[in-house]
Amino acid sequence: MKKLLAIQLFLVLFLAICTQASDVYFDSRWTLWKDATILIWAPEGNNPVNTSDFCLSLRRNNTGIGEPKCRELGEWERDTIAQRYGTWLANNLEKGLPSAYLRARHPGMAAKIQAVEDNIVLYLNPQGKFIQVAIFDETAQEPKTAGIVKANNDKIALGDDIASTFFSKRTKRRLTKEERLKQQTEPDDLYKEVPNLRVWAGAGIGYSQAHFPLTPDNWTSSHTKSRVRNYRITKDSVSLWNFIEDDDAFLSLYAGLTWHGFIGIELMYRYSNRDMKIDKADTVYKELDHWNFGQHDIGLNVLLSMTYPITPWLDITPLAFLGFQYSFYNEDIELKDGVKKPSRAYQYRIQFEDAYKGALIGVGGQFVFKKHYGVDLRAGISSRGRDLYEAPTPDAGKAPTTIGKSTIDCFVSMGLEYHWTL
């Protein structure tokens, strides 16, 4: 029973597809002019629509079309070259065939299509139960759109069908002769010379964290979950993230320049305020009001970039950067009011190095609007480590390890910038 129902359903669907009045094979964006002149080309000479009725159909189906003019394209119907192409097109117009395969190869035919100017050629060819429809304009040697509509002896109904299937799009005002000439000689909006030097300065905000997205937690959990006991004790001191908060927002200021649109250099400064990861359970901290570090990064990046002008008002510049940075930590610690003498642990608390040297690597993009106003997105990895390389000595094993020898995090940032070209 179910099977029968399925077959019935299939039949109904099949019939619905078969009886569908029209089918558009492809449609590349073509311009439908207001007050258009439609030249109807029926290569076999049997025009299935009435030209004046078709004009009325157009006006009924598209209120924006104004006052279109329609006439038969007799000069093509009488021409051998056009007639051959017309027959050929009738044979080759198939569903699923890209328009490039329908190109008119004969130079005479190509010249005819180019001479159409701002008129629209409507190819109509009755083929049994259907009528093949194709539309040409001067911009291409192949149909801009093509399809079929169901044949109908009622010429007005057929005209309505064609008009609603192929001519229902928005119209554009037709240009005058002078405007057409001017448009031909108009400069290309996207034409642009690469400036010798592009300079920018900006300010932004960002976020950095020690845990890399999409990596297992246990890669970094020994750093991120660490707590400091007794002002100095952690499990491991190889990373600064064992001591201070590893996920925080930062502010950045930066300025840079790009030379000949592909290589650049950028100076940047970042500031973030990081709380100490103190172990709240440790009673020694009862005396403490707050303890945090201001993190100052100063860095220099080398950038490689490429600019793509997307529209006249937007340039997109994907970039990759590689640089180095120095990080300084500025301690801010305060005891509670009323604590006269800090504990011994307070006096022997952790000390960071004077400066850490590290590297930055990442990718990003600058979106420059109206040539001056930029939005900058970046993502990358940065590191902080020991400042100087020291040759290993036999005593190296005994020497205490440097705190924060390998401090790595990743970051994303967004900035607003102003651009100049020199």
Place this chain on the structure above:
Amino acid sequence: MAFKKSILAIAFAICMLAGCADSYRWSTSHPSYHKAPYGSIAVTGIEDAFVITRSSWFAKSLEISKDSIQIKGRLHCKNVFESELRKVYANLTVIPDSISRSSPEESLKLDERIFIKGHIPEQGISLKDSAGNVPPVVLILHEFIIGTDLKRENFFDYALIHNESGSIRKPDNVSAIFSYTLWDNLKQRPLFSAVDELQQPITTYKLNNLTNLIQLAVQKIQKNLYAGVTK
């Protein structure tokens, strides 16, 4: 350490070679090419397509006088091509070149830099054989170049066609480079076009070696006509 360095150098070289390796597409099929011809076909272009380069070498090897090598060689190639094709397609129609070569020469794109040139029939006009019949599919042989140690990219890649060939030395191979189109004569469209290359190692070169080369070419064409069918 030196070992590590050399490994790196080799890895780099492999990357470079792989990056520069030729990635030409030597054939193209029409989206509507669904069925390769079977049993019957028409052929055209075979009178004028054959060109023998290095004619003096061929004249010496084949013991034909130098001033008639082109004429005799061509005729031989044409006859072999035709009879070999007849073995595959029992119902073979030969359309004289004078009919198919009346249309202007056009180029047909196979790949970004690969174009074949040939006399492609006009849209809307079917080719007719001398009896006036219209064969449904026609194999158009555009060019068939016979020479020694030739490479097809030097003939069909427009960036390389102006390269001079190297100094003449003792040849290793006899090469055949041939371009052809399977033409849908009813709908006037190219169903399948390709450029093929054959290399035949030389020991002593006689006329039956040339015969064999043409036979191999026909077999290759037939194989490719099947392989090119759009599924």
